Amino acid sequence: MEDPNSTSQLPLPPPLSGKAEVVKLPLRDRPSLALKNKVGRAQSKKPTSLWYAVYFPQLAELSESQQDEQLNVLAALLENISATVSFHPQALICEIRSSLKYFGGIEAIHNKLKGPLAEQLKQLALPEYFLYAACPTVTGSLLLARSGHNGLIYQQDNLRSALGQLSTDVLNLNKEQNRRLYNMGIRHLRDIWRLPTSDLYKRFGSDFINLLHRALNLAPEPTRNYVPPPAFSTTYDLPYEIDSLDRLLPVADEMLEQLSEFLQRRDLCTSHLLFLLKHEKRSSTVINMSLRQPSRSSKHLLMLLGTHFSNLTIPAPVIAAKIKVKKFDAFITNSESLLSEDKSTKKQYSDNNLNQFMEQLKAKLGGHFVNSIKTIAEHCPEYATQQMTYEKMEKIEKPYGVGQELKKNPISPRPLFLLEKPEQLVLRNGKLYHRKSIEIISGPERIETYWWSGTDVRRDYYVALEQNGSRLWIYRERSGENNWYLHGYFA
Amino acid sequence: MKSYSESSAKAPEPLFNRAYSHADVGNQDNIAGSPSIDELLNHNANLWRGCDMAGQGIHGRSTGYPQLDSILPGRGWPQKGLIEIISPQWGMGELQLLIPLMRSVIEQGHWILWVSPPHLLYAPALVQAGISTDQVLVVNLETSCKDALWSIEKALQTNNCGLVLAWQTWLPGKVLRRLQLAAETGGTLGVLFKHRDSKYSQSKMRLQIKGFPPQAGSFNKAEVTIIKARGNFQPLTTQLELYRHHSQHTA
Incomplete structure (x- = not known):
């Protein structure tokens, strides 16, 4: 296996490859704790990290969200090399010192990545090239990669001289700062090394100084690691064929238990999962379980x-049988009240319980058979109520002040039951008949609306009593043949 | 389906029933004189006098109509179980009877499930009656009878539905018995609306509501007859004025 510290075979431009030398700090010479402020931390970190940067200049043309998306896809490939992959503008950087031995040198790592990266770029319809570099600091490797030299620096001691060669363009400064640097006669980073930090700080601000310090391993470089999206799928091969689904429940229970454990470990919930039943020589049966509220309780899922x-x-x-999770959600808990059990928490609790019940209802009856109703500020009676399937209900955050407007200006009584289609009444000898004769009690209430649309609504509403004691809500059309209709029951 | 045996489920009840009715008829003074029994009768809904009218216990939920309370055992609707309301036609005020109950159910944070109402449930009317539509769920009329029954049973069993209203014209005794048991276990009140009464129904309570013809009374009047209720041994009738609550609320 190749010694990672030898640079002889590396595909690097000669001026950049530093001397191969392991600097080992003797134990007794280690800086004391009091001195460990800057230098100490940097040196103790030295033997542990080597950062490999992959830079995709072609991504700069895409929008930011697109860049993120593409980088996410590409990051999955780097995951094969290292556990610590971090995102930077148009670049991915991972730590490879720990895996050098395993893969057999940096060249092996590079060769391993080259093919898949090019392929992935091709799939994303992007030009198939990328720049890369490695050095002991994250920022340093990013700068090196941007310079396009594909450099490799093993030793921190060589960092300053290697970075010094780079032009100031790699710093990605804004126009004004670039102009100022140019006017100061600074073309390369090494020109900056010569200037006093405090003056640079005054002229260019702390971000600039931080960037340089980080590149030289003089300041800590916190990175946020890429976390691959969670995925869960589990299959259970039954020892023998099962005809009755009841006997599948214990198996399902076990699988859901696994799922719930997985979700608990990741602090997640799921709101959409598939349960597949595989058959011999047939396409499998898919049970699509979408939940109203994300859950991770195996008991609840089993019941559903x-x-x-x-x-x-x-x-x-x-x-x-197979379980596949389609959608993960963050787990949100409700904190319970410590002291008194006030009304709102009670309501919350019953809401949670109810959600389970509603999910069961939906699973059994089908979504559009269970409805919630709400009022709409509207004059035309048949449009003043709305039925909603409960997915829709979820989307509306909070039913806005139900019927506030109706309450403000009290209208004449409305019936609890409304006929979907008004029923025409018979007028005989000046008397109205439904099943029996009808007598008008109060009214009329005139409703005229929708004149702007084709269906003109012009009606006089009356409250009426039928001979058998039924309370009715009837109206007379004020257009056409002036017919009488039954529109509701005061149940 | 499990077979529920009549004797095992209801074993203690007929026993108590007989014991108390005999004792009551025989030496009423002894029983009435003992405070512990009065206490028991007042607070335990499972204990009632066979031959005594309403007004003994106060374990019911007030109906909001004093006249109706006075003829109901326990002075109100039972806390749980199955009630049948018989209304020869819709529009007699059968839902009006339950409006105060619905309001209290909503206030407690429970939900009301309406299973296959015969017509569109009209939201503005509910709001007028002071019932928030946030906690109202409707199972469509098009749902098959089997599914509707399933949802009634499940809703009665879970304790977050405070009230289940269902429109089922004819149900066999076995099904009614099953629903009755579901309501007892969930501690929920279920109300079945019917057009016609059946003598052999297993429900805890059956009452009939009748409106008056236009000539006889005012628009708001209705007549309620309690055909059967645990603790009442003969039908009782009273006349109510409906829409009182409604007008109070809007005022």
Whole structure:
């Protein structure tokens, strides 16, 4: 295996490759704790990290969100090399010192990445090239990669001289700062090294100084590591075929238990998962479970699954079952009140319980059979109420002050039951008939609206009593044939 | 479906029933004189006098109509169980009877489930009656009978539905018995609306509401007959004035 500290075979431009020398600090010479402020930390970190940067200049043309997306895809490839991948503008940087031995040198790592990266770029319809560099600091490797030299520096001692060669363009400064640097006669980073820090600080600000310090490993470089998106899928091959879904429930229970454990470890919930039943020589049956509220309780999921099972007839015996999570959500808990159990927390609790019940209802009946209702400020009676399926209900954050406007200006009584289609009444000898004769009690209440649309609504509403004691809400059209209609029951 | 045996589920009740009715008829003074029994009768809904009218216990939920309270055992609707309201036609005020109850259910943070109402439930009317539509759920009329029954049973079993209203014209005794048990376990009140009464119904309470023809009374009047209720042994009738709550609320 190749010694990582030898630079002889590396594809590097000669001026940049530093001398191969391991600087080991003798134990007794280690700086005392009091001195450990800057230098100490930097030196103790030295043997541990080597940062490999991959820079994609072609991403600069894309929008920021697109860049993030592409980098996310590319980061997954770097995950094969290192556990610590971090995002930078148009670049990905990972730590490779710890995996040098395993992969057999930096060249092996580079060769391992080259192919897949190019392929991925091709898939993303981007030009298939990228720049890379490695050095002991994150910022340093980023600067090196930007310079396009594809450099490699193993030793921190060589960092200053290697970075000094770079032009100031790699710093990605703004126009004004670039102009100022230019006017000061500074073309390369090494020109900056010569200037006193305090004056640079005055002229260019702390960000600039921080950047340089980080590149030289004089300041800490916090990085946020890439975390691959969670994925969960588990399959259970049944030892024998099962015809009855009831006997599948213990298996499902175990699988859901696994899922719930996975979610708990990651502090996640799920709101959409698939349960697949595989059959021999047939496409598998898919149970699509979307939840109203994200959950990770295996008990709740099992109950839902049981409800789905009760509705399902399987075309063939089941040979395997599979769970796949489609959507993960962050886990949010409700804090419980310590002292008194006030009304709102009670309501919250019952809401949670109710959500479970509603999910079960939905699973059994189908989404559009369970509705919630709400009022709409509207004059035309049939448009003043709305039925909503409960997915929609979820989307509306809080039903806005239900019927506030109606309460403010009290209108004449409305019936609890409204006929979907008004029923025409019979007028005989000046008397109205539904099933029996009708007598008008109060009214009229005139409603005229929708004249702007094709369906003109011009009605006189009356409250009426039928001979058998039924209270009715009837109206007379004020256009056309002046017919009478039954529109509701005061139940 | 499990078979619920009549005797195992209801074993203690007929026993108490008989014991008290005999004792009551025989030496009323002894029983009435003992404070502990009075206490028991007042606070335990499972204990009632067979031959005594309403007004003994106060374990019911007030209906909001004093005249109706006075003829109901426990002075109000039972806390749990199945009630049948028989209304020969819709529009007799059958829902009006329950408006105060619905309001208290909503106030407690519970939900009301309406299972297949015969017509569109009209939201503005609910708001007028002071019932927030946030906690109202409706199962459509198009739902199959089997699914509707399933949802009634499940809703009665869970304790977050405070009230389940269902419109089912005819249900076999076995189903009613099952719903009754579900309501007892969930501690929920279920109300079935019907057009016609059946003598053999298993429900805890059956009452009939009738409106008056236009000539006879005012628009607001209705007549309620309690056909059967645990603790009442003969039908009782009273006349109510509906929409009183409604007008109070809007005022």
